[in-house]
Amino acid sequence: MSWLRDIDRWFMVEVLPHAAAYRARAAHFCGRDDAEDLVQEAYARVLGTSDYRAIAAPRSFVLTIVHNLALERLRRANVVRIDFLASMGVLDIADGAPDAFAIAAGRSDLQQMLQLINALPPQCARVVHMRKIQGMPPAAISEALSISVSTVEKHLAKGLALITKARRDIEAKVEDFCPATTTSLSQTLT
Amino acid sequence: MPGNHNISKPDADLTEVAAGWLAALDSGSADMEAFEAWRNSDVRSAVAFAEVASTWRDMDSLRLAQGDMQVETPAVEQPSRRYVIRAAASIAATVIAGSGIAYNAYARDTASTDMGERRTVSVDDGLAVDLNTDSCIHWRTGQPTRLWLERGEVAIRLAAAQKAELRTPGGTFQLMPGIYNARLRDASCELAVVKGSISGAGAVHIGQGEIALATAGRIAPRSREEADIDRVTAWQRDTLVLNGESLDYALAEINRYLPNKIVIGDPALSRIRLGGTFATTNPEEFLDALRTSFGIRATPSNHGGIILTRP
Incomplete structure (x- = not known):
C-alpha cells in the first residue's frame, strides 16, 4: 500500500493492534459512551506527533494519553465524585503488559473477519470477497459482475467502512470484562 | 455506536470518507494530490484512514490463509450465464497468476x-x-x-x-x-x-x-x-509462568484452557500484578492464590463462568 506514510505504517503496527486496551481504559474512566470519542482523540494526538519514532512504548504512551485526556474531561465535568478523581490522580497506571495481543483478543481473527464479510449486503460481500480473498483486480470484478469500476469502488468502500465499524463494536464487547463506571460518575457534587 | 445519546460523531462519517478514498486509491481512480490534501486537512482524517487501511491489510491475511480455511463464497442468487463464465475465467486467471492457492487445498x-x-x-x-x-x-x-x-x-x-x-x-x-x-x-x-x-x-x-x-x-x-x-514452553509441563504481569494478561492466558471463563468483575482488579507458576489443568489453584494473596473473591456466574470481585 504505497499510499501509506511511514507514520501510518508505524501507527498500524504499533498503535492500532491495542485498540481494545485503549477502549477498556477509556471506558473505565469515562463510561462506554464516551470511550470511542476519547480513543479517537488520543489517536489524533499520536498521529499528530512529528517525532513518533522516539516513542519507545507506543501502547503505554497511548494509554497514558487516554488517562490524561480522561482526567482533563473529568475535571471539566461537574458531575464527578471528588474521591473518584482523587484516587484516579494517584493511580499507578504504568502498563508494561508484555502481551498486548492477548488483551486485544478477538481483533483480526480471520474467522471473525470472514463472518463480517459474509454479513455484508450480498453484492457488497461479493465484491469484497473477490477483491480481498480471491485477489481479483477491480477491473476484473467489474467485468465479471457486469458493473462499472466506480460501482466496484463504491461496494468496496461501503464494505470496508462497515467492517471497520463492526470491529470497533466487537472490541467494545471485549470491554464488558471491565464494565464502565458510569453509575459512580453520575453522582453530582454537592 | 447505537444509542440515543446525542454526542456528535464526526469520525463515524470520516470512516466512510476514508474507506472511499482507499477504494479509489486501490482502483487507481484517486487524485493523489486531492487525497493528500484531505488527509493533511485534519489529523482525524489521517486516523480514520489508518484505521480503514488496517482493516484492508487484515483482510489480506485472509487471502494468505485461503488454502487453510473453509472460505464460503457468498451465494449468487440468480447468476446469468455470462456472469458465471466470466467469473470462472477471472478466478482461473487469478489462481494461475497467484501463488498456487488452489494447490494447498487438497489431501491434507x-x-x-x-x-x-x-x-x-x-x-x-x-x-x-x-x-x-x-x-x-x-x-x-x-x-x-x-x-x-x-x-x-x-x-x-x-x-x-x-x-x-x-x-x-x-x-x-x-x-x-x-x-x-x-x-x-x-x-x-x-x-x-x-x-x-x-x-x-x-x-x-x-x-x-x-x-x-x-x-x-x-x-x-x-x-x-x-x-x-x-516460559514459552511451560504449557508442555501443564504450567503457566507469570512474572509480574497484570491480572488481565494472566486471565487471558489461563482462560485459553477453560471452557468456562474467569472474568474480572471489578475494573480495579485488572491492575493487580502477579508472579508465580500455576497449573493450567487446575484453575482452583490459581483462584486460591488470588484469594490468599489479594483477598479476591471468585463467584460462579450465571453462564457457568467465574467472576472475580473484591471483598
Whole structure:
C-alpha cells in the first residue's frame, strides 16, 4: 500500500493492534459512551506527533494519553465524585503488559473477519470477497459482475467502512470484562 | 455506536470518507494530490484512514490463509450465464497468476484439540507435533513436509535430517531439524526456536533461543529480553509462568484452557500484578492464590463462568 506514510505504517503496527486496551481504559474512566470519542482523540494526538519514532512504548504512551485526556474531561465535568478523581490522580497506571495481543483478543481473527464479510449486503460481500480473498483486480470484478469500476469502488468502500465499524463494536464487547463506571460518575457534587 | 445519546460523531462519517478514498486509491481512480490534501486537512482524517487501511491489510491475511480455511463464497442468487463464465475465467486467471492457492487445498491430514485438551500426533518419521489447548493443524507429507497452523499453539519436533515448512496466517517459516513452538496471535504467528534454526521470507535467520513474529508475511525477530524460552514452553509441563504481569494478561492466558471463563468483575482488579507458576489443568489453584494473596473473591456466574470481585 504505497499510499501509506511511514507514520501510518508505524501507527498500524504499533498503535492500532491495542485498540481494545485503549477502549477498556477509556471506558473505565469515562463510561462506554464516551470511550470511542476519547480513543479517537488520543489517536489524533499520536498521529499528530512529528517525532513518533522516539516513542519507545507506543501502547503505554497511548494509554497514558487516554488517562490524561480522561482526567482533563473529568475535571471539566461537574458531575464527578471528588474521591473518584482523587484516587484516579494517584493511580499507578504504568502498563508494561508484555502481551498486548492477548488483551486485544478477538481483533483480526480471520474467522471473525470472514463472518463480517459474509454479513455484508450480498453484492457488497461479493465484491469484497473477490477483491480481498480471491485477489481479483477491480477491473476484473467489474467485468465479471457486469458493473462499472466506480460501482466496484463504491461496494468496496461501503464494505470496508462497515467492517471497520463492526470491529470497533466487537472490541467494545471485549470491554464488558471491565464494565464502565458510569453509575459512580453520575453522582453530582454537592 | 447505537444509542440515543446525542454526542456528535464526526469520525463515524470520516470512516466512510476514508474507506472511499482507499477504494479509489486501490482502483487507481484517486487524485493523489486531492487525497493528500484531505488527509493533511485534519489529523482525524489521517486516523480514520489508518484505521480503514488496517482493516484492508487484515483482510489480506485472509487471502494468505485461503488454502487453510473453509472460505464460503457468498451465494449468487440468480447468476446469468455470462456472469458465471466470466467469473470462472477471472478466478482461473487469478489462481494461475497467484501463488498456487488452489494447490494447498487438497489431501491434507488434520489434528485438533478442544479447550483444555492436549495431544501429540506423529506426522511423519522424525516429525511430531504437540497440540496445546484449542488448536488445529493440517499437514501434507512430502519434500518438504508442509504444516498449516490454523488455530492455537503447537510444539514441532523435527529429528535430524528432517525439514519442514510451517505456514501460518502471519507468514511461512522454513524449519531446520530442531524443536519449535508456534503460537497464533490474531493474524500473526509467534515462533520460538527452542533448538535448531529457521529462515523465512527476506532471508531472515532466527537461531536457537530466539523468538520471531510473523505478521502479514513479514518475519521479525523479537528482542532478546523478550525471548524467554522456558516460559514459552511451560504449557508442555501443564504450567503457566507469570512474572509480574497484570491480572488481565494472566486471565487471558489461563482462560485459553477453560471452557468456562474467569472474568474480572471489578475494573480495579485488572491492575493487580502477579508472579508465580500455576497449573493450567487446575484453575482452583490459581483462584486460591488470588484469594490468599489479594483477598479476591471468585463467584460462579450465571453462564457457568467465574467472576472475580473484591471483598
